[in-house]
Amino acid sequence: xxxxxxxxxxxxxxxxxxxxxxxxxxxxxxxxxxxxxxxxxxxxxxxxxxxxxxxxxxxxxxxxxxxxxxxxxxxxxxxxxxxxxxxxxxxxxxxxxxxxxxxxxxxxxxxxxxxxxxxxxxxxxxxxxxxxxxxxxxxxxxxxxxxxxxxxxxxxxxxxxxxxxxxxxxxxxxxxxxxxxxxxxxxxxxxxxxxxxxxxxxxxxxxxxxxxxxxxxxxxxxxxxxxxxxxxxxxxxxxxxxxxxxxxxxxxxxxxxxxxxxxxxxxxxxxxxxxxxxxxxxxxxxxxxxxxxxxxxxxxxxxxxxxxxxxxxxxxxxxxxxxxxxxxxxxxxxxxxxxxxxxxxxxxxxxxxxxxxxxxxxxxxxxxxxxxxxxxxxxxxxxxxxxxxxxxxxxxxxxxxxxxxxxxxxxxxxxxxxxxxxxxxxxxxxxxxxxxxxxxxxxxxxxxxxxxxxxxxxxxxxxxxxxxxxxxxxxxxxxxxxxxxxxxxx
Amino acid sequence: xxxxxxxxxxxxxxxxxxxxxxxxxxxxxxxxxxxxxxxxxxxxxxxxxxxxxxxxxxxxxxxxxxxxxxxxxxxxxxxxxxxxxxxxxxxxxxxxxxxxxxxxxxxxxxxxxxxxxxxxxxxxxxxxxxxxxxxxxxxxxxxxxxxxxxxxxxxxxxxxxxxxxxxxxxxxxxxxxxxxxxxxxxxxxxxxxxxxxxxxxxxxxxxxxxxxxxxxxxxxxxxxxxxxxxxxxxxxxxxxxxxxxxxxxxxxxxxxxxxxxxxxxxxxxxxxxxxxxxxxxxxxxxxxxxxxxxxxxxxxxxxxxxxxxxxxxxxxxxxxxxxxxxxxxxxxxxxxxxxxxxxxxxxxxxxxxxxxxxxxxxxxxxxxxxxxxxxxxxxxxxxxxxxxxxxxxxxxxxxxxxxxxxxxxxxxxxxxxxxxxxxxxxxxxxxxxxxxxxxxxxxxxxxxxxxxxxxxxxxxxxxxxxxxxxxxxxxxxxxxxxxxxxxxxx
Numbered sequence: 001x002x003x004x005x006x007x008x009x010x011x012x013x014x015x016x017x018x019x020x021x022x023x024x025x026x027x028x029x030x031x032x033x034x035x036x037x038x039x040x041x042x043x044x045x046x047x048x049x050x051x052x053x054x055x056x057x058x059x060x061x062x063x064x065x066x067x068x069x070x071x072x073x074x075x076x077x078x079x080x081x082x083x084x085x086x087x088x089x090x091x092x093x094x095x096x097x098x099x100x101x102x103x104x105x106x107x108x109x110x111x112x113x114x115x116x117x118x119x120x121x122x123x124x125x126x127x128x129x130x131x132x133x134x135x136x137x138x139x140x141x142x143x144x145x146x147x148x149x150x151x152x153x154x155x156x157x158x159x160x161x162x163x164x165x166x167x168x169x170x171x172x173x174x175x176x177x178x179x180x181x182x183x184x185x186x187x188x189x190x191x192x193x194x195x196x197x198x199x200x201x202x203x204x205x206x207x208x209x210x211x212x213x214x215x216x217x218x219x220x221x222x223x224x225x226x227x228x229x230x231x232x233x234x235x236x237x238x239x240x241x242x243x244x245x246x247x248x249x250x251x252x253x254x255x256x257x258x259x260x261x262x263x264x265x266x267x268x269x270x271x272x273x274x275x276x277x278x279x280x281x282x283x284x285x286x287x288x289x290x291x292x293x294x295x296x297x298x299x300x301x302x303x304x305x306x307x308x309x310x311x312x313x314x315x316x317x318x319x320x321x322x323x324x325x326x327x328x329x330x331x332x333x334x335x336x337x338x339x340x341x342x343x344x345x346x347x348x349x350x351x352x353x354x355x356x357x358x359x360x361x362x363x364x365x366x367x368x369x370x371x372x373x374x375x376x377x378x379x380x381x382x383x384x385x386x387x388x389x390x391x392x393x394x395x396x397x398x399x400x401x402x403x404x405x406x407x408x409x410x411x412x413x414x415x416x417x418x419x420x421x422x423x424x425x426x427x428x429x430x431x432x433x434x435x436x437x438x439x440x441x442x443x444x445x446x447x448x449x450x451x452x453x454x455x456x457x458x459x460x461x462x463x464x465x466x467x468x469x470x471x472x473x474x475x476x477x478x479x480x481x482x483x484x485x486x487x488x489x490x
Numbered sequence: 491x492x493x494x495x496x497x498x499x500x501x502x503x504x505x506x507x508x509x510x511x512x513x514x515x516x517x518x519x520x521x522x523x524x525x526x527x528x529x530x531x532x533x534x535x536x537x538x539x540x541x542x543x544x545x546x547x548x549x550x551x552x553x554x555x556x557x558x559x560x561x562x563x564x565x566x567x568x569x570x571x572x573x574x575x576x577x578x579x580x581x582x583x584x585x586x587x588x589x590x591x592x593x594x595x596x597x598x599x600x601x602x603x604x605x606x607x608x609x610x611x612x613x614x615x616x617x618x619x620x621x622x623x624x625x626x627x628x629x630x631x632x633x634x635x636x637x638x639x640x641x642x643x644x645x646x647x648x649x650x651x652x653x654x655x656x657x658x659x660x661x662x663x664x665x666x667x668x669x670x671x672x673x674x675x676x677x678x679x680x681x682x683x684x685x686x687x688x689x690x691x692x693x694x695x696x697x698x699x700x701x702x703x704x705x706x707x708x709x710x711x712x713x714x715x716x717x718x719x720x721x722x723x724x725x726x727x728x729x730x731x732x733x734x735x736x737x738x739x740x741x742x743x744x745x746x747x748x749x750x751x752x753x754x755x756x757x758x759x760x761x762x763x764x765x766x767x768x769x770x771x772x773x774x775x776x777x778x779x780x781x782x783x784x785x786x787x788x789x790x791x792x793x794x795x796x797x798x799x800x801x802x803x804x805x806x807x808x809x810x811x812x813x814x815x816x817x818x819x820x821x822x823x824x825x826x827x828x829x830x831x832x833x834x835x836x837x838x839x840x841x842x843x844x845x846x847x848x849x850x851x852x853x854x855x856x857x858x859x860x861x862x863x864x865x866x867x868x869x870x871x872x873x874x875x876x877x878x879x880x881x882x883x884x885x886x887x888x889x890x891x892x893x894x895x896x897x898x899x900x901x902x903x904x905x906x907x908x909x910x911x912x913x914x915x916x917x918x919x920x921x922x923x924x925x926x927x928x929x930x931x932x933x934x935x936x937x938x939x940x941x942x943x944x945x946x947x948x949x950x951x952x953x954x955x956x957x958x959x960x961x962x963x964x965x966x967x968x969x970x971x972x973x974x975x976x977x978x979x980x
Contacts, residue, residue, distance in 0.1 A: 012532075013536045017540065020537060024513065033708055033723070033724055034706055039509070042502075042506045042762065046502075050540055215523070217523050217525040232526075233525050233526040234525075234529055
C-alpha cells in the first residue's frame with residue numbers, strides 16, 4: 001500500500017465515525033427520550049474524543065508528507081485532509097471533548113429556556129460555550145483574527161472583512177426595497193385559517209418528492225429547528241408544523257430537501273472521502289435557498305402548490321393562484337429568521353453577524369446580549385422584540401457553538417442568486433415543468449453543475465465554474481428587486 | 491490518579507462508545523432508510539474497530555495488574571473488564587471488523603429473504619458468518635469447546651453440557667404437559683376479528699405504563715423482530731403489529747418493557763461502568779419473561795386487560811374475562827417461537843440449541859440447514875413447516891452472529907420461574923394490584939432484588955440471592971403444570 005492508500009483507508013474510517021456522530025445529533029433532536037441528555041452528552045464527548053485523536057494522529061502527518069497524488073481529485077483530498085489535520089492539531093483533546101459535551105448539554109438548556117422564555121437560564125451556559133469557542137478560536141487563529149478562524153470551519157477561504165464588504169454592498173438596496181415594499185399600496189392577503197398537522201405533513205412529502213428527494217436514502221421527522229443530517233446513502237430531513245402557518249412546514253421541508261439533495265447528489269465514488277461532503281456551508285445554503293426561494297417561491301411553482309393546497313385544505317383563504325403567489329411572498333415585519341421573507345432574510349443575518357463578531361472579540365458580554373439584540377432589532381426592523389423566544393433565543397446555533405455559521409446563510413443566498421441566473425439561461429422553459437409540480441429540470445442542472453462535485457472545488461470556484469461568472473451580490477439583488485417590484489406593483 | 495481511576499476513566503469512554511454502537515443498531519432496525527445498508531455496515535465496522543482497539547488496549551493490561559480494589563464493587567469491575575480484555579485480545583481486529591460489517595449487511599439480506607421466503611438468498615451469507623463465528627470461537631476456546639466459548643458472551647459461566655442437562659430434565663415434563671393440553675376436552679376460544687394498528691399501539695403504551703416503563707427514558711417504535719436497546723437514561727423498546735393477533739403486539743411490548751426496565755432499573759451509580767448493564771442474557775430474559783408471562787398472562791392481569799381491550803375494540807370476540815384468560819394462554823400448534831405459548835416455548839429453544847451446536851461444531855452444514863430444521867420441527871411439534879419464513883428464516887439471531895444466544899431464553903424462563911415463586915411469597919396480595927392494571931408491586935420487588943444490582947453478581951448468584959434457593963427448573967415446571975392444568979381442566 002502506498003502512503004496515499006494508507007491515508008485514504010484511515011480517512012475512510014474517520015469519515016464513517018464522523019457520520020455516526022452526525023447521526024447521534026439527529027437522534028438527539030428528533031427521537032431521543034428527553035431524559036437522556038446527560039448520557040448523550042457523554043456519548044458525544046466520547047466519539048468526539050475518538051475523532052479528535054484520529055484527526056490529530058501523527059501518522060496523518062507522515063502519510064501527507066509521503067503521499068503522491070495522481071490527479072486533481074487526489075490533490076484535493078490531500079489538501080482537505082491536510083487542512084483538517086493542521087487545524088485539529090492546534091486543539092487539545094480536552095478542549096475538543098469539553099466542547100462536544102457542553103454543546104450537547106446546552107441544546108437541552110436552550111430548548112427549555114426558549115420554551116419558558118427564560119434567557120437567564122441559558123445565558124450562563126452560553127457564556128461557558130463562548131469561553132471555550134474563544135479559546136478554540138485563539139488556538140486556531142495563531143495570532144490572526146479570531147472570528148476568521150471560526151469562519152474557516154464553515155466557509156473556507158472567506159474572511160469577516162470580505163463578508164462585511166459584501167453585506168455593506170447589499171444593505172442599502174435591501175433596506176430600500178424593504179421600505180418600498182412595506183409602504184406599497186398593494187399588499188398581499190395574509191393566509192388565514194387553521195391547517196391540521198397531518199395534511200401539512202402529507203403535502204410536505206409531496207413537495208419533497210416534487211424536488212426529487214430520494215426517500216430510499218432519507219426520511220422526514222419533526223424537530224424544533226428544522227435541519228438536515230447525513231450523507232451518501234442516508235441524508236434525513238426534518239420539518240416543523242405550525243397550524244396557523246402551513247408555509248412554515250412546506251418551505252422548511254423544501255429548504256432541507258435542498259441540503260439533503262446536495263449530499264445525496266455527490267458522486268458516489270467520493271463516499272467516505274473528504275470529497276464526499278458539501279464543500280462549504282455557503283455552497284450548501286445556495287442549494288437549500290435556490291430550492292426554497294428561487295424555485296419553490298416562483299410564480300410557476302406556487303401556481304401548482306396553490307392547486308395542491310386547495311385539494312388538501314378546505315379552508316384555504318386565498319382563492320386565486322396569482323393572489324396566492326403574492327401571499328407566499330408576502331413581506332411583513334416579523335421576529336423569526338427562519339420565517340423571514342426573501343427581502344428581509346439577509347438583514348436578520350447581518351444582525352447576528354455583527355453581534356457574534358462582538359461576542360467573539362469580547363466587545364460584547366453575554367450578560368448584555370439580550371439588550372444588544374433587542375436594540376439592534378428595533379433599529380433594523382423598527383419593531384421591539386416582544387419576548388426572548390422571538391429574539392435572542394430563537395436560534396440553536398450559538399448553543400451548539402456555531403459562531404461564524406450565520407453569515408454563510410447570506411453567502412448562500414448570494415450564490416443562489418448567481419446560480420439562478422445561470423439556471424434560467426440554461427433551462428429557459430423551466431417554468432413549464434414547475435407549473436406541473438416538477439422541479440426535476442432545475443434539480444438536474446444543479447446536480448450536474450454543483451452537487452455532484454462534492455468537495456472537489458473551492459466554494460467560490462464551484463459557483464464561478466457553474467455560472468461562468470464571478471460571484472457577485474448583483475444577480476440576487478436584481479432578482480429580488482424585479483420579483484418584489486412585480487408582486488408589489490412598485 | 492490511581493491505576494484503578496485510569497481504568498475507570500478509560501472504561502467510561504468505551505462504555506459510551508459501545509452504547510453508541512447499540513443506538514446505531516436500533517436506528518438500523520427502526521428508522522434507517524432502506525437504501526443506507528452499505529453505509530451503515532461501514533459505520534458499524536468503523537465503530538467496532540475502535541471498540542476492539544480499546545478493548546485490547548495494552549494499557550488495560552497494565553492498569554488491571556496495578557489496580558487496587560477497595561470493595562466488592564471495585565473487585566467485580568476489575569473482574570468484568572479483565573474478562574472482556576482477555577477475550578477481546580484473542581480476536582484480531584480484522585475479524586472483529588469483518589464480523590461487524592458482515593452481520594450488519596446480513597440483516598438486510600435476511601429481512602429480504604424472509605419477506606420473499608427465499609432461504610437460498612440468505613444461506614450463503616449465513617455460511618460466511620458461520621465461518622467467521624467458528625474462527626472467533628476457536629480463538630476464544632483455546633482448544634476448549636467452541637460452543638461454550640460463544641455461550642460465554644451471553645451467559646458467563648454456563649456450559650452447553652450444563653444446559654443440555656437442564657433441557658433433558660425439562661423436556662419430559664414439557665412434552666407430557668403439551669400432549670395433555672393439546673388433547674384436553676376443554677379448549678379455549680381463539681381470538682377472532684380484526685384489530686387496527688392505532689388502537690393496538692395505544693393499548694400497548696397503556697400496558698407498558700402499567701408495568702412502569704419510564705417514557706422519559708425510553709420510546710416505542712415498530713420493528714420486524716421486536717427488541718429493546720440501550721441503557722441508563724435511554725432504553726428503547728420496539729413492537730410489531732399483526733392486525734389479526736393483538737396479543738402479538740401487547741405481549742411483545744410487555745416483554746421488551748421487562749428488558750428495558752432491567753437496564754433502567756440499575757443503580758445509576760453504575761452508569762458507564764461494566765456494572766451498568768444486565769449481567770447476562772439469561773438474567774435479562776428472566777425479567778422480560780416474568781413481566782410477559784407470570785405477571786402479564788396471569789388471571790388477575792388479563793382480567794384488567796380484558797376490560798381495556800373491550801374498551802379499545804368493538805369486535806372483541808371473547809366476552810367473558812375468565813374465557814379471555816384461557817384465550818390469552820391458549821396452546822396451539824404454531825411455527826413461530828416469539829408467538830409460542832409458555833408450554834411450547836422452551837421446545838422451540840431446544841430445537842435451535844441443538845441445530846446451532848451442530849452448525850458450530852461443523853456436524854451440520856448450512857446447505858442442509860433447511861432440511862434439518864424442517865425434520866426436527868416435524869419430530870418435535872408434529873407439523874410440517876409450511877414455508878421458510880415460518881421455519882429457519884423466522885429469527886434474526888444467526889444473521890447477526892448470535893450463536894449461543896438462544897439457550898439463554900430458556901434459562902431466562904427457568905430463572906423467571908424461580909423469581910416468580912419468591913415474588914409471590916414476598917408479595918402475597920400481588921393479584922389485587924394486577925387486577926387494577928398496576929404491576930408496580932412486582933416491578934418494585936424485581937427492581938430491589940434483581941435489577942438494581944446490574945452486573946454486580948454472577949447470574950446464578952443473583953437469582954439465588956433474590957430467591958434464597960438454588961436455581962432449578964422445578965418452580966417453572968410446577969407453575970406451568972398448575973396454571974395449564976387449571977386452564978385446561980386437566
